[in-house]
Amino acid sequence: MADMIQSPIQAADAAASSPKMTARGVSVFYGEKKAVDDVSIDIHREHVTAFIGPSGCGKSTFLRTLNRMNDTIGSARVEGRIELDSEDIYASSMDVVQLRARVGMVFQKPNPFPKSIFENVAYGPRIHGLAAGKAELDVIVERSLRRAGLWDEVKDRLAESGTALSGGQQQRLCIARAIAVDPEVILMDEPASALDPIATARIEELIHELRGNYAIVIVTHNMQQAARVSQRTAFFHLGVLVEYGETSAIFTNPRETRTKDYITGRYG
Amino acid sequence: MTDMAASIDPSPTDWNGEAMRRRIRRRYAAERRFKLLGLAAILVSAGFLAFLLVTMFSNGISGFARSEVRLDVDFPRSSLFLDPAALEGFGADQALAGADFPEALNEAAQAQYGDSGRSLFSEGAWIGLRDAVRDDPSLLGRRATLWLPASTAIDIAAKGEGEAEAERLKARLAEAGRVRTGINWTFLRGSDSTDPSAVGIWGAFKGSLLTMIVTLLIAFPIGVLSAVYLEEYAPRNRWTDMIEVSINNLAAVPSIIFGLLGLAIFLNVMHLPRSAPLVGGLTLALMTMPVIVIAGRNAIKSVPPSIRDAALGIGASRIQVVFHHVLPLALPGILTGTIIGMARALGETAPLLMIGMRAFVAAPPGGFADPASVLPVQIFLWSDEVSRGFVEKTSAAIIVLLVFLLAMNGLAIYLRNKFERRW
Structure with missing residues (x-):
């Protein structure tokens, strides 16, 4: 309890007592190959959780199990239990389409639909029936674009193609598209790795602002980025979750030597 | 081994030497050759296409035209015993079917062009006669001038490819202004037939x-x-x-x-x-x-x-x-x-x-x-x-x-x- 007073992050933890998502003993196989080995982790509300680790360490694979995007890969198989608000997301009663609306995703390469900016954002609310009419849809689109920090740049050209925007704008459009369906968790798979430093800074700012409303999980190769945006950091290596804790602790005082070696640039 | 080792020049590569210049020339020549080959291939295929289109159009375009020969028909004196009143209303088709148009065409052609007059007209020319009467029953009461499809021989002669005899016949008709060429509507509107001048597509x-x-x-x-x-x-x-x-x-x-x-x-x-x-x-x-x-x-x-x-x-x-x-x-x-x-x-x-x-x-x-x-x-x-x-x-x-x-x-x-x- 003494910690609580010292650390505002732990105070937030205590306020949102139960984690948003929990994973227990999760392993992922591609055919015979084990890509993720026995990972247990809690994802907290109103937190940014960063997954770091060298290429091929299984962090992206694990991220994709959180909204069952791995289902689309025929050879992938998931073991263990993942819960969203204490509900097993791999249970047969869980509707995968609804799950992906609740746990949204932003991909490494900006992938707007080859449609207008408006249509890109309106698509999700439309297929989930979130807007009763055109006026309501307009409100949702504007709100989502504002939250993604893109509204002022595109408000006069909503009918233009989403693919005509710059890379950074496209990625913010994808974030607007993800938050338009009002998700509870947003998964980001190296969202800034294809962007220039200025666009990256915009995305990081955005992640900061979004944290108040969503649980955010971000996979990144960039350790400075993880340190800047996240409150909690998980270090993966060779499919194993090596260390998970507060970002400040991981970066200043890692318990494991592997974590220390990676953070100090010995390998990875 | 020692010979080979000796023959390799240890000095820096001579980028301006004769061997290098020859290699560059060969490279440019190969590139030019390849470009010309490609161009030749395109020209050959374009030539085939042009040949196909030109032959088709030069042979086929005349198929859309046809020649007609003038025929004066004196309906009241013909063997068509048709009452103009019968061609109004319901019984019209039956009345038309009952009349002997082929014979009427024969008579009119022979009266105007002599014994072989019928051969100037296509086999199906009587249909033109019938259609004219159907469209305007008042013709039956007077003498009328009609243009009816020419026989194949005359038609081909009119397009400049006929046999000598047909050509002479056609020339005589043309002098008298009794043959003309127009769009072959029958070809565009009709169906198959045994008579080439009556076929349609x-x-x-x-x-x-x-x-x-x-x-x-x-x-x-x-x-x-x-x-x-x-x-x-x-x-x-x-x-x-x-x-x-x-x-x-x-x-x-x-x-x-x-x-x-x-x-x-x-x-x-x-x-x-x-x-x-x-x-x-x-x-x-x-x-x-x-x-x-x-x-x-x-x-x-x-x-x-x-x-x-x-x-x-x-x-x-x-x-x-x-x-x-x-x-x-x-x-x-x-x-x-x-x-x-x-x-x-x-x-x-x-x-x-x-x-x-x-x-x-x-x-x-x-x-x-x-x-x-x-x-x-x-x-x-x-x-x-x-x-x-x-x-x-x-x-x-x-x-x-x-x-x-x-x-x-x-x-x-x-x-x-x-x-x-x-x-």
Whole structure:
């Protein structure tokens, strides 16, 4: 309890007592190959959780199990239990389409639909029936674009193609598209790795602002980025979750030597 | 070894030396040679195309024109015993059918041009006489001047390719202003006939149109749905591999075999009407479908996976991903495959011969179940005729077929470009 007073992050933890998502003993196989080995982790509300680790360490694979995007890969198989608000997301009663609306995703390469900016954002609310009419849809689109920090740049050209925007704008459009369906968790798979430093800074700012409303999980190769945006950091290596804790602790005082070696640039 | 080692010059590479300059010259020469070869290949294919088009048009364009010979008919004194009143209202067709127009034409021709006068006119010229009377019954009360289709010999002579005797006859008629040449509306509106001056292409054109509609309506949806299922839903296993191989083989099966299949299934088992566009279209659909499936699968495969991820990631269902994103993006490619398949089906003759579409059909089909001919079969039939008059008709029919093909491809390319802009 003494910690609580010292650390505002732990105070937030205590306020949102139960984690948003929990994973227990999760392993992922591609055919015979084990890509993720026995990972247990809690994802907290109103937190940014960063997954770091060298290429091929299984962090992206694990991220994709959180909204069952791995289902689309025929050879992938998931073991263990993942819960969203204490509900097993791999249970047969869980509707995968609804799950992906609740746990949204932003991909490494900006992938707007080859449609207008408006249509890109309106698509999700439309297929989930979130807007009763055109006026309501307009409100949702504007709100989502504002939250993604893109509204002022595109408000006069909503009918233009989403693919005509710059890379950074496209990625913010994808974030607007993800938050338009009002998700509870947003998964980001190296969202800034294809962007220039200025666009990256915009995305990081955005992640900061979004944290108040969503649980955010971000996979990144960039350790400075993880340190800047996240409150909690998980270090993966060779499919194993090596260390998970507060970002400040991981970066200043890692318990494991592997974590220390990676953070100090010995390998990875 | 020591010799070789000695022969290698240890000094720095001489970039301006004779050997180097020779190598550069050879490289440029090879490049020039390759460019010229490519250009030659293009010129040869363009030459073939130009040769085809020029011969077709020079032979065929006259098929759209026809010569007419003037005939003065003195109706009151002819052997037509028709009451103008009988041609008003209901009994008109019957009254016309009862009258002996061929004999009336004979009399008038002999009266004006002598004993061989009838031979100036085509065999079916009396139909022109009948139609004139039907359109204006008041003719029966007076002398009238009509222009009736000339016989094949005169027609060919009028187009400058006739035999000597016909040429002389035609020259005499022309002097007296008794022959003229105009657009051959009969060719554009009529159907097959034994008389080359009375044949028309409309019957075969309409037959082709109806057949293509059936082919498209069957092959396109089945082809696209198969492609979507195989790409998006089917598991990857032995069965789907076998289906894939079978479809690829189906696309390579000779078309006559599809004709036999159509004969066996659609005619003998299902007892659908013989020679009908319905059966022709079904048979050609069997042939076109694999082409659409293969093109469709390739088009669907080329839609970037990131688009699928994006849609799935915001909670679109499989079917929403397919219909909202994948198909619209794949449509240009699917349409290209459909053009290729349909163009092949339009020009196909062999399978249609097997299902009886080579019958002599003298009236345009009224619907999908009526006997019909199609353009390529009509061309085949006319090219087989001995009569001189059919030569230009065959070429003219080929022009019609090519125009049909161009129109169909043009439409498909227009649609493709329209959808491509959405990228």
